[in-house]
Amino acid sequence: MADLFQDDPHAAQPEPIREDAPLADRLRPQSLGDIIGQDHLTGPDGGIGRMVAAGKLSSMVLWGPPGTGKTSIARLLADAVGMRYVAISAVFSGVADLKKAFAAAEKAREAGQRTLLFVDEIHRFNRAQQDGFLPFVERGTVTLVGATTENPSFELNAALLSRAQVMILHRLDAEALGSLLNRAEALEGPLPLTAEAREALVASADGDGRFLLNQAETLYNARIPEPLGPAELGSFLQRRVAVYDKDRxxxxxxxxxxxxxxxxxxxxxxxxxxxxxxxxxxxxxxxxxxxxxxxxxxxxxxxxxxxxxxxxxxxxxxxxxxxxxxxxxxxxxxxxxxAPKSNAVYKAQKAAWRSAKETGSLMPPMNIVNAPTKLMKDVGYGKGYTYDHDADEGFSGDNYWPDEMEPQTYYQPVERGFERKVRERLAYWDKLRSDRQ
The missing domain is CATH 1.20.272.10 (Zinc Finger, Delta Prime; domain 3)
Incomplete structure (x- = not known):
């Protein structure tokens, strides 16, 4: 079999990881069990875990934010079920590359070997190119695993979606990112950070494991003699903002x-x-x-x-x-x-912006997100939404905050001017919400 594919530029060739490889490569998962933060897919009860246990994969689309393990999952899937792994990127590949990949997969199939074709950034292929996958997926020439950061409902052909399961990857939470840093420190030693700065580094990653490891590698390479605090970490990892000209x-x-x-x-x-x-x-x-x-x-x-x-x-x-x-x-x-004075709006804006940066890309609760496509309805988008105009007093009292986040109070009107009326209104709604919950 090795001779059959030795000239195939698409066939993945296992090679040892170099000692000078980037930290993210050296910490690359070696099995599906090493994947962090996606147990709902890769665990025994997850969709991917069940397919691996059965030894048979269906075509799928891995949909999730950057740095959540899409490429690693695809590579390890092929290893787990003994499939030939072929990877292409929609950014750098065209029709000719696809034809070569399909032709090689046909030969492999004749020789009794199945091919997992991983297509990174699959949403970047146009509609006609996406249609080109259909006959090869239908005949079983390849098992297609596409990866995308974009909503498949809008970016992929309905025909292609109907032949592939959509697997939704979650952004990595603080616990998962902390586990990644633990692995990095087991390999490279303690990071030169205080406990508070370590938390700040995790928060800055916004759920992206690859970004977090790249930032950690920057810290290791700098050989910092003393642990950095949060302020020093921010100064070290971020560019300075230009200062205004103060001549006048x-x-x-x-x-x-x-x-x-x-x-x-x-x-x-x-x-x-x-x-x-x-x-x-x-x-x-x-x-x-x-x-x-x-x-x-x-x-x-x-x-x-x-x-x-x-x-x-x-x-x-x-x-x-x-x-x-x-x-x-x-x-x-x-x-x-x-005029009567209040900086309540100003303070609320500052607090909300700060909170938004700290919490990153948390998903709103599923009941209040729109569901314009069947796929989105099937995965729970919009389920259980209460239309406030149909509720008593025109107020449902529903929770509108991400599941991972406690409700916050940013805007606190003062007892002056028109805000006195706003304050009364908010207190009334708070009482209704409390009564109904």
Whole structure:
């Protein structure tokens, strides 16, 4: 058999892993049992585990985020059932490569050997190329295993999907990523990180095991003498952001004073600093933009009309020009300075952005995700959704947070201005939600 395929460029040839290979390659799983974080597929009760136990594979599409083990699973599947493994990438391969792979698979089949054809990034093949797989899959010439990070419902032909099972891989959670780091440390030694920095490194991977191992390898190669904390780790692994040019110090001093006078509800001082900047030749539209920023940062929903006033002032200036249009800017400035203040929206935005970065790509609960295709309905998308307009009081009280995440409180309105009414409304909904749960 070895002679039959020695000239086949597609046939995978086992070769020892070099000592200077990347860390991710040296930690490559050697069996399906070594795959981390996908037990729902590779375990004894999983779809892949059952097929391996039976010794017979069906064509399948592995759908999941980057760095979750799609390529490793395909390679190990072939080993587990004694199939010939052929790997191509839709990024680098064309029709000619596919024809060669199919021809070699036909020869192998005649010799009694089955072929697992792994197609990475299968969604990058166009519709016609995807149709080209159909006869070879139907005849059993190849068992197709495709890998994709994109939703197969939208990216793959219905005919191809009907002949393949879709296996959904999960993003790696903190426990799985921690296990990967444990394997790396067993091979290379302890990472030069404090416990807190290690947690930060895991969080930064956003479920991508390959990215995590690449970051760990960077740390090993740097030969850092003392363990890094979270701040030092961030500085080491991330590029610095360019610093603003501060040659015009007076400009920044005055805009800071204007902003703080508005925030401090001193309309006289605010108008003074606005005048200082305009009479010094500051670009009026720059000030209009800063006033809009103040409206959303320091007033927000305490007076939703503040943003309307600032946008209207900008339009008025653009319509009238100087000096008449500057009166509109003065009006907006005074409106902001005399409005009730709240930074609740600003704080909520900061907290939500921070939380989004920390939690990465967590899936929303299945009942509130859309299910436009049959495949998505079959795997549970949209199941159990409650239409709020049909519920008592127009409020279902459902949970809208990812299963792996506790509900958070970002927005906390103050007891001033319009936000007092918002606060009452939120308290009412909280009571309804508590009663119904």
């Amino acid at each position: 110090e007076g400009h920044y001093n005055l805009i800071s004073a204007l902003h703080k006078a508005v925030r401090g509800s001193d309309p006289q001082a605010a108008l003074y600093y606005l005048a200082r900047m305009l009479t010094a030749g500051e670009e009026p539209l720059y000030l209009a933009r800063r006033l809009v920023r103040m409206a959303v940062e320091d007033i927000g929903l305490a007076d939703p009309n503040a943003l309307v006033q600032c946008n209207a002032a900008r339009e008025a200036y653009e319509f009238l020009g100087s000096p008449e249009g500057e009166l509109a800017l003065a009006q907006a400035c005074l409106y902001l300075a005399t």
